[in-house]
Amino acid sequence: MKKRSYQKKIVPRIEDLASKFNVAKIGDVAFEKKLCKPPLFKLKYPIYTVFAKSPNPNAYNIFLSAGVHGDEPGGLYSLLEFLEREVEKYLPDFNFTAFPCLNPSGFEQDKRENFDKVDINRNMESITSVQENNLLIQFLTDNPQRYLFSIDMHEDPTDKPVGGCDISENPKKFYLYESSPNKESRRGHKLLRKLEKLNIPICKRKEIYREKNEDGLIWTPKVHNPDYAAEKSVQTYMQKYTTHSFTPETPTCWTLEDCIAAHLKMLSIALEEFLPN
Ligand SMILES: [Zn+2]
Secondary structure, three states: OOOOOHHHHOHHHHHHHHHOOEEEEEEEEEEEEOOOOOOOEEEEEEEEEEEEOOOOOOOEEEEEEEOOOOOOHHHHHHHHHHHHHHHHHHOOOEEEEEEOOOOHHHHHHOOOOOOOOOOHHHOOOOOOOOHHHHHHHHHHHHOOOOEOEEEEEEEEOOOOOOOOOOHHHOOOOEEEEEEOOOHHHOOHHHHHHHHHHOOOOEOOOOEEOOEEOEOOEEEOOOOOOHHHOOOOOHHHHHHHOEOOEEEEEEEOOOOHHHHHHHHHHHHHHHHHHHOOO
16 A cells, blocks of 8 residues: 655655756666456656766765665665755765665555565565666666765664564664675774764664674674575675675664764765775
8 A cells, every 4th residue: 555655755856856966767667556357557666866976087986775675764865865965065076876766666655575575675686577676787787887885775674573583673773784895894893983973873782683793783795694695685786886885774763863864974974984095
C-alpha cells in the first residue's frame, strides 16, 4: 500500500536541483500491480542522478547514494539536504555524483524491498534481474571513473528485528560499515572519533547483528553474513571504482533532524579527512 508519494515529495526536490547542477534521468523502473481482475496497473518511477561539477579541473570525484532501503528515508532526506544546502562549499575541491533515491517504489510503500519484494542492496551483481541495480551498474559502466570515496546513506530500523537477531539487539546509536583493500587502510575509526567529538553517539557494543563491531566500525571484507559479500551491496560493488566505500547507519528512533545532522557531519568529516594536503 502506498504510504507517500515519490512523485510529489521527492521528484520536485531533485528536479529543482537542475537550476544549479546537472540533473539527469538515467531511466525508469516499472512494476505491474496485479489486482484480482483487470485492469492491470503499471507503476513507473524515474531514477535520477545529480552531478555537481567543480570549476577545478583537478577536483576529486565523490560518489553518494541513498534511498536503497525504502523504509530508511532519513538517508535520502540527508542527501537531498546536502545537495540543496551544503554541496557548494565543497565544489572548489570535489565533483559529486549523487543518486538520491535508488528505490522509489520501496520509498512509496515504506518498505525495505522494492515493489517486487527484492532487497536491492543484496543483489548488486554484474548480471542482475533487479531493474534499479541494472540502471546504476549501467551508469557506472558508461561513466567509468575513480572516486576518492563513496558513501551509501542508510538508517537502521529500531522497530523490527534485523538479520534474525532479537529486536533488543538493534543499535540505537550511529555506526559505520567500511570496505577498503586491507585492514591497515581503514579510515572509518578516524571518522568515528571525529564524529564522537561532535556529540554523535557511537554504538560501541562488541557485535552488531553478529558481526564484529570495533568501536562503531564494521569492516565488511571480514564479515560472516554472506549477503554482505563482494559486489552484492552498493557499498561492496563500489570497490570496483574506489578504495574506500562506506555505509553510515543512524537508528530510526532518532528524530529526522538528528539523523540528517549525523549524515551531514559524517560526509563533511570524510571530505575533510580524504582531501590530500
Ligand atoms: Zn539500509
